Amino acid sequence: MTIGGSIALIIVGAILAFAVSFDIAGISIQIIGYILMVGGIIGLIFGLVVAQRRGRATETTRVVDDRDVY
Incomplete structure (x- = not known):
C-alpha cells in the first residue's frame, strides 16, 4: 500500500x-x-518503513586494476 493510499x-x-x-x-x-x-x-x-529502507540502500562499485607492472 502506498503512502497516498494509506492517507x-x-x-x-x-x-x-x-x-x-x-x-x-x-x-x-x-x-x-x-x-x-x-x-x-x-x-x-x-509504507514509511519501506521507503526509509529503500533510501538507505547504497551500492558501492570498486574498480580493481589487475595489470602486472614491469
Missing part, C-alpha cells in the same frame, strides 16, 4: 467515523470508519 483510507475512515450519522441495519458505519482508519495507519507506518 486516503485514514481520511475516508475519519469521515465515516465522525461525520456520517446514519445507521444501516446490523452495520455500524462508525465502526467501519474506525477500522479503515486503523488500516490506513498501519499501511502508512509500513
Whole structure:
C-alpha cells in the first residue's frame, strides 16, 4: 500500500467515523470508519518503513586494476 493510499483510507475512515450519522441495519458505519482508519495507519507506518529502507540502500562499485607492472 502506498503512502497516498494509506492517507486516503485514514481520511475516508475519519469521515465515516465522525461525520456520517446514519445507521444501516446490523452495520455500524462508525465502526467501519474506525477500522479503515486503523488500516490506513498501519499501511502508512509500513509504507514509511519501506521507503526509509529503500533510501538507505547504497551500492558501492570498486574498480580493481589487475595489470602486472614491469
